Each structure stands twice: as C-alpha cells, then as structure tokens.
Amino acid sequence: MESAVREGGVVTDTHAVTQKLRPHAEDAFAGELKALAAADDRPRPERWRLSPWAVATYLLGGELPDGTVITPKYVGPRRIVEVAVTTLATDRALLLLGVPGTAKTWVSEHLAAAVSGDSTLLVQGTAGTAEEAMRYGWNYAQLLAHGPSRDALVPSPVMRAMSEGMTARVEELTRVPADVQDTLITVLSEKTLPIPELGEEVQAVRGFNLIATANDRDRGVNELSSALRRRFNTVVLPLPEMAEAEVEIVARRVDQLGRSLDLPSVPDGIEEIRRVVTVFRELRSGMTSDGRTKLKSPSGTLSTAEAISVITGGLALAAHFGDGVLRAGDVAAGIQGAVVRDPSADQTVWQEYLEAVVRERDGWKDFYRACREVSA
Ligand SMILES: Nc1ncnc2c1ncn2[C@@H]1O[C@H](COP(=O)(O)OP(=O)(O)OP(=O)(O)O)[C@@H](O)[C@H]1O
Ligand SMILES: [Mg+2]
Numbered sequence: 182m183e184s185a186v187r188e189g190g191v192v193t194d195t196h197a198v199t200q201k202l203r204p205h206a207e208d209a210f211a212g213e214l215k216a217l218a219a220a221d222d223r224p225r226p227e228r229w230r231l232s233p234w235a236v237a238t239y240l241l242g243g244e245l246p247d248g249t250v251i252t253p254k255y256v257g258p259r260r261i262v263e264v265a266v267t268t269l270a271t272d273r274a275l276l277l278l279g280v281p282g283t284a285k286t287w288v289s290e291h292l293a294a295a296v297s298g299d300s301t302l303l304v305q306g307t308a309g310t311a312e313e314a315m316r317y318g319w320n321y322a323q324l325l326a327h328g329p330s331r332d333a334l335v336p337s338p339v340m341r342a343m344s345e346g347m348t349a350r351v352e353e354l355t356r357v358p359a360d361v362q363d364t365l366i367t368v369l370s371e372k373t374l375p376i377p378e379l380g381e382e383v384q385a386v387r388g389f390n391l392i393a394t395a396n397d398r399d400r401g402v403n404e405l406s407s408a409l410r411r412r413f414n415t416v417v418l419p420l421p422e423m424a425e426a427e428v429e430i431v432a433r434r435v436d437q438l439g440r441s442l443d444l445p446s447v448p449d450g451i452e453e454i455r456r457v458v459t460v461f462r463e464l465r466s467g468m469t470s471d472g473r474t475k476l477k478s479p480s481g482t483l484s485t486a487e488a489i490s491v492i493t494g495g496l497a498l499a500a501h502f503g504d505g506v507l508r509a510g511d512v513a514a515g516i517q518g519a520v521v522r523d524p525s526a527d528q529t530v531w532q533e534y535l536e537a538v539v540r541e542r543d544g545w546k547d548f549y550r551a552c553r554e555v556s557a
Contacts, residue, residue: 206294228388279418282484346388491515
C-alpha cells in the first residue's frame with residue numbers, strides 16, 4: 182500500500198479524497214479550511230477550529246489577504262449565515278428550517294466541518310429512529326460477558342460530540358418520534374446525558390453544540406415539542422429570491438458534481454440551466470416571470486436541488502449520447518420527471534404550461550419540441 186499513510190493509528194489513503202464518490206466537506210475543502218485557519222487572527226470560541234468570522238467566510242466565500250480564494254458554499258443572505266454561526270457559539274442549539282432543497286443539510290455539514298473539523302457526528306432522523314441513536318446503545322457481547330460498563334457502552338454521535346466538545350448533527354428532526362426527540366431536552370438544557378445503568382453521566386464539554394434540520398413540508402408529522410423548540414434558535418433558509426441567484430447556485434453545483442463524476446464540462450450549458458430554472462420558478466410560484474399569466478402549480482416541490490439533478494442528468498446524456506453540448510433534448514425528460522409526480526393531475530398542469538407559455542415564448546421552440554416529444 183504505497184499511498185497509505187499512518188496517521189494517529191488510522192490508515193488513510195492519500196488518493197482517497199479524490200477517489201471517494203462524495204468526500205466529507207472537511208476533506209473536500211481541506212485546503213480552504215487550512216488557509217482560513219492560518220489567516221484567522223480573531224478570537225475563537227473554545228475548541229473551535231476557526232473564529233465565527235472565518236466560519237462565515239468559509240460558507241459565503243471571499244478572498245484572504247494572501248490571495249487564497251474561498252469558494253462560496255451557500256448562496257443567500259449573509260445575515261442568515263451570521264446568525265447561524267453565532268448561535269453555535271452560544272448555549273442554544275441551531276435549527277435549520279425550510280422547504281425541501283434549500284440547502285439545510287448542505288449548510289449543516291459545512292458548519293460542522295468549519296467549526297469542529299468533523300461533519301460526521303450525524304444522526305439521521307426517521308420515523309424509526311430509536312433512543313439509542315440519540316443517547317447510547319450497548320455492545321451486547323460485552324454486556325452479556327461482563328455486565329454494563331463503559332466498555333460495553335456504544336456512544337451515539339451526540340454523546341461523542343458532548344464528550345469531545347464537537348458539533349453534533351441531527352437530520353430531519355421532525356421525522357423522529359416525539360418521545361425520542363425529547364431525549365434531547367436534557368442534553369440541550371442541562372448539557373448532560375445520564376447513564377442510569379452505570380449511575381454515571383456524560384457532561385458536555387465546551388465546544389459542544391448541535392445543529393438540527395427540519396423540513397417545512399413535514400410540519401405536523403411530528404411537531405417539535407415547545408419544550409424542545411425553546412432550546413433552539415430557528416434559522417429559516419429561504420428559496421433563492423432572484424432567478425439569477427438560483428441559476429448561479431445550480432451552475433456552481435452542477436460544475437462541482439460534474440467534475441466528481443468525470444463528466445466533460447459544458448461551457449454552453451448556462452442557457453439551458455437558465456431555462457430549467459425559469460420553468461421551475463414559474464411552476465413553483467404559479468406565475469410566469471413577467472407576472473402576466475397565472476399558472477397551476479404541480480404537486481412536486483421543484484426545488485433548486487431538483488434543478489441541479491435535472492441538469493446533471495442532462496449533462497450526462499449530452500456527454501455520452503449527444504454531441505457534448507447541453508441541449509433542450511437532454512433536459513426535457515428530466516424536467517418532465519420532476520414536474521409530473523402525480524401522473525394525472527400534474528400531467529395536465531404540465532401540458533397546459535407547455536401550450537400556454539413555452540410554445541409562445543421567443544427562442545424556446547427547440548425546448549417546446551423537446552418537451553412535447555418526451556411527453557407524447
Ligand atoms: N442557497 C443555496 N446555496 C448553495 N447551494 C444550494 C442552495 N440551495 C440549494 N443548494 C444546493 O441544493 C442541494 C440540495 O441541498 P440539501 O440537500 O442541503 O437540501 P435540504 O434543504 O436538506 O433538502 P431536504 O429538505 O430535501 O433534505 C445541495 O447540493 C446544495 O448545494
Ligand atoms: Mg436535507
């Protein structure tokens with residue numbers, strides 16, 4: 182294993198970062214994080230890798246005095262990022278709320294990477310998430326052989342974050358059953374996790390905090406209890422206000438994804454991205470972009486994230502089966518799939534939109550034809 186280096190007992194492959202299908206944020210942007218840490222002379226909260234200012238710069242992008250360019254990870258209001266970062270430096274936890282595809286998970290991962298250098302202390306919330314996932318479990322072989330002991334205890338990511346002073350992440354908190362959610366109340370208010378079986382507790386050390394994400398659309402599935410909600414500062418991530426901002430987000434992410442999938446870069450793709458974003462925004466808002474025609478909205482969310490997958494899929498088609506240039510025909514099937522979730526109602530909405538809006542639009546003839554072809 183020539184490329185393997187031993188680091189603190191862990192064998193790491195030096196090529197692994199480039200070979201992993203999806204490296205963690207702290208690995209993918211290790212260079213930027215290092216440059217920020219070196220340039221950062223502002224005060225850092227205990228156990229933070231960077232100052233709050235540097236964390237915000239990491240998320241929003243910027244240029245360091247030595248010329249290092251920090252790429253923007255989140256495109257959106259600066260204030261939102263500042264409030265989110267500052268919250269993590271207080272005794273309140275951070276709840277990122279928003280409709281699907283507004284970068285809640287993405288922001289949570291990058292925040293944890295920048296603050297703690299580790300975004301992997303993660304609990305994925307589902308309807309089946311059990312208390313052990315939030316607190317701790319047991320290694321049953323050890324437990325049966327030697328009885329309950331620290332050695333037999335399997336700490337959850339939250340418990341590890343507490344004892345190491347790191348950032349824990351809980352995804353989709355509102356999908357978690359209410360009684361399991363409530364295990365977080367003691368953690369967040371008393372900063373302790375009792376282990377009754379051992380008559381012990383794990384007390385959080387400074388640097389510990391928690392970022393949860395929750396989807397607006399899941400509201401009511403498992404409402405956050407008011408006791409728990411009071412422990413969080415809620416930051417709502419909005420949909421991109423301006424079309425151009427959304428085009429930029431899509432273009433940037435598609436470019437990053439395309440590179441990790443070895444897709445040839447398509448410089449002329451921006452026009453197609455603009456059209457896909459326009460279609461998504463118009464259908465989402467129920468109004469054409471000139472504000473003249475009212476439209477029916479389909480049942481799907483048509484989020485920025487979905488626009489990113491439609492374009493990425495289109496690029497793959499263009500690269501493997503087309504002439505390497507992204508054209509309407511490469512994205513049409515993807516758009517149709519995103520818009521028509523419910524085969525009957527959405528199909529009607531889509532047909533009406535195609536006939537009333539797309540067909541009449543200057544310079545969109547190829548787009549209209551391509552969409553008609555796949556929906557026929
Ligand atoms: N404002 C934005 N700035 C940068 N990237 C964005 C923005 N909005 C969406 N994205 C991109 O959209 C993709 C999906 O985001 P993410 O998975 O974090 O959404 P989410 O809010 O967690 O959605 P869900 O509710 O479905 O879990 C990411 O690749 C992210 O880069
Ligand atoms: Mg998410």
